[in-house]
Amino acid sequence: MGNLPEDDEAALIRAAQRGSLDAFNSLVLRYQDAVFTTAYRIMGETQIAADLAQDAFITAYRQIATFRGGIFRAWLLRIAANRCYDELRRCKRRPTVSVERMIGEESADSPDLPDPSETPEQIALSNELQQAIQDCINRLSAEQRVVLVMSDIDGLDYAAIAAAVGVALGTVKSRLSRARAAVRDCLSALGELLPAEFRLSRS
Amino acid sequence: MTHTTKPMMPIDDLDRLSAYLDDALSASERAELERRLQTETDLQTALNDFRATRALLRALPPLRAPRSFALTPAQVRRPLPLMLAASPAVTLASAAAALILITAGLLLMSAPSGRLEQSPAIIAAAITATPLIELAEQSSELGMERDIEPRAAIESAGATLGAADLMQTTGTTAEVQAPMMAAPAVQATQPVTEAMRAASTLPPPTATPLPSPTPMPTPTPAQPVDVQAESDAGSGLPLLIAGFAAAIIAALSALMRSRLGRS
Numbered sequence: 391m392g393n394l395p396e397d398d399e400a401a402l403i404r405a406a407q408r409g410s411l412d413a414f415n416s417l418v419l420r421y422q423d424a425v426f427t428t429a430y431r432i433m434g435e436t437q438i439a440a441d442l443a444q445d446a447f448i449t450a451y452r453q454i455a456t457f458r459g460g461i462f463r464a465w466l467l468r469i470a471a472n473r474c475y476d477e478l479r480r481c482k483r484r485p486t487v488s489v490e491r492m493i494g495e496e497s498a499d500s501p502d503l504p505d506p507s508e509t510p511e512q513i514a515l516s517n518e519l520q521q522a523i524q525d526c527i528n529r530l531s532a533e534q535r536v537v538l539v540m541s542d543i544d545g546l547d548y549a550a551i552a553a554a555v556g557v558a559l560g561t562v563k564s565r566l567s568r569a570r571a572a573v574r575d576c577l578s579a580l581g582e583l584l585p586a587e588f589r590l591s592r593s
Numbered sequence: 594m595t596h597t598t599k600p601m602m603p604i605d606d607l608d609r610l611s612a613y614l615d616d617a618l619s620a621s622e623r624a625e626l627e628r629r630l631q632t633e634t635d636l637q638t639a640l641n642d643f644r645a646t647r648a649l650l651r652a653l654p655p656l657r658a659p660r661s662f663a664l665t666p667a668q669v670r671r672p673l674p675l676m677l678a679a680s681p682a683v684t685l686a687s688a689a690a691a692l693i694l695i696t697a698g699l700l701l702m703s704a705p706s707g708r709l710e711q712s713p714a715i716i717a718a719a720i721t722a723t724p725l726i727e728l729a730e731q732s733s734e735l736g737m738e739r740d741i742e743p744r745a746a747i748e749s750a751g752a753t754l755g756a757a758d759l760m761q762t763t764g765t766t767a768e769v770q771a772p773m774m775a776a777p778a779v780q781a782t783q784p785v786t787e788a789m790r791a792a793s794t795l796p797p798p799t800a801t802p803l804p805s806p807t808p809m810p811t812p813t814p815a816q817p818v819d820v821q822a823e824s825d826a827g828s829g830l831p832l833l834i835a836g837f838a839a840a841i842i843a844a845l846s847a848l849m850r851s852r853l854g855r856s
Contacts, residue, residue, distance in 0.1 A: 415663040426658040440659050447662050451669050515652050523649055541615070542650035548617055564604075567611035574646040588645045588652075591638045 403462060406454050414451050421463060422447070424544075425470045431539045432474040434528040442477055446470035467544045468554040471536050475555065478532035519583050526576035534569035541566050602639050610640045614647060679849040687843035694836030701829030 399420075405413030425446055429439035446469045457465055515523070527535060533555075540551045541562075552562045578590045609626050612618050618626065630636050677683065 411664060411666060411669065418663050419661070422658040422662045423655055425662070427656040430656055431653070436659060440662075443658065444662050447664060448668055451664055515649070515654070520653060523653060527650075538650070542647050543653060545651075548615065563612050563617065564608050566615075567604075567608040570611055570643055570646050571607055573650070574642050577646060577649065578642075584649075588649050590642050590645055 399462060403454070403457065406451070407457070411451075414454065417462070417466075418447050421466050424463060425466055428467050428470045428539060428544055429474055431524070431527060431543045432471060432535050433477070434524055438477070439474075442473050443470060446473045449473065464544075464546055464550055467540070467546065468550065471540050471544070472554055475532060475536045478535070482532075515585075516583075519580070519585075522580055522583060523573075523577065526573045529576060530569050530572055534565050534572065537562055537565040538569035538573070542570075602635065606636065607639065610636070610643050613640070614643055678846055680846075681850070684843050684846040684850065687839045687846060691836045691839035691843055694832045694839055696836075698829040698832030698834075698836055701832060703829075 399417070402413045402416050406417060422443065426439060426443045429443045429446070430436060433439045433442060446466070450466055450469050453469070527538065530538060536555060537551055540546045540554065541548075546554075548559050548562045548566075551566075552559045555562070557565075574590060577584065584590065609618065609622065613623065613626055626636075630640065
């Protein structure tokens with residue numbers, strides 16, 4: 391997974407643009423984990439995230455003629471984030487789980503984690519800590535959540551985020567800063583759960 | 594937030610620190626912030642916290658999709674009726690139908706009962722003109738229609754085929770126009786089409802514009818003009834209702850298209 395040479399990807403995209411569903415599905419298989427991850431980090435719920443990831447791929451297939459080069463992954467994630475943002479605004483649902491409660495509990499909703507051996511470069515975070523971070527993300531406003539996930543989970547730059555969300559660069563900058571500050575404050579309540587290298591000054 | 598013991602960092606500084614982490618500051622802003630970081634410990638602490646927070650977020654592992662999202666042919670097939678309903682042609686056609694029906698309805702309702710035999714001609718004339726509302730205002734007084742200079746009518750209506758022109762033409766033009774205009778307006782256009790047919794049978798000479806404001810002689814009773822003319826003001830109401838319905842269809846179609854385009 392993820393080992394396709396660039397040329398192969400470009401060829402698949404061209405074939406998909408000519409209407410080949412098989413070619414598009416090869417791209418789906420390549421990026422479905424990334425798209426689902428984005429959707430899950432924004433929505434905080436497996437089932438909803440899976441449905442929105444599926445929607446995002448359907449949208450991507452229909453709009454693939456409009457893809458004019460650039461990074462395909464970023465284009466896909468942008469569609470996914472946008473779809474999630476629409477959904478958040480539509481539902482206006484904002485989980486209000488207290489930090490104290492969520493730390494103690496293993497969420498039944500946690501999605502499958504990949505085999506750790508597949509991602510050796512990742513710093514291992516305990517499941518408990520991962521859930522705690524996710525719960526901190528869930529407490530953000532829809533606007534902040536989308537920007538935070540696109541930046542700090544997907545690694546997209548400000549310009550890509552601004553284009554995806556349809557706001558000015560300065561707005562991305564300030565939303566991201568507020569989101570990070572809010573997550574920092576939320577995480578600082580975790581104390582000992584945080585690994586030493588991530589200790590915050592207030593914890 | 595609540596558990597903060599230190600004084601709150603100015604928002605601008607937080608924004609700068611956050612952007613600094615992402616290397617998104619201008620060269621001068623960056624230099625200025627780095628200079629301040631040398632001496633301001635609060636700023637240093639805040640930067641470290643931001644860095645740790647971002648590192649934690651980045652350390653979240655990628656998740657595995659709970660199922661395959663590969664698309665089936667059925668998933669990518671757009672429902673045909675939806676696509677058709679959202680097509681620009683449907684929007685335009687229903688908007689045009691709304692305009693025609695509402696105008697025709699208004700004209701019929703405002704027709705004084707004594708001179709109804711002229712109303713089909715007016716309807717037919719109004720239908721050919723694009724800015725129908727304008728025309729309706731001009732012709733609110735029945736019979737006045739025929740005093741309008743053909744050229745002036747064309748200009749004010751902005752239509753290729755002006756109201757007066759139509760009235761001068763033989764039945765063939767109206768016959769050609771009728772199916773064209775009636776097509777988008779579903780069954781509701783039936784009365785209008787009737788009216789146009791009736792109008793087409795008007796004797797051409799009577800339609801010639803006259804310099805005098807004298808009302809034109811009415812068509813001879815022998816001609817089948819009065820199919821529609823027996824209608825009274827009440828017959829405009831169904832047209833009006835159909836017109837509003839068409840307007841709603843136009844709006845829905847436009848809305849659907851904008852939603853499909855965005856998704």
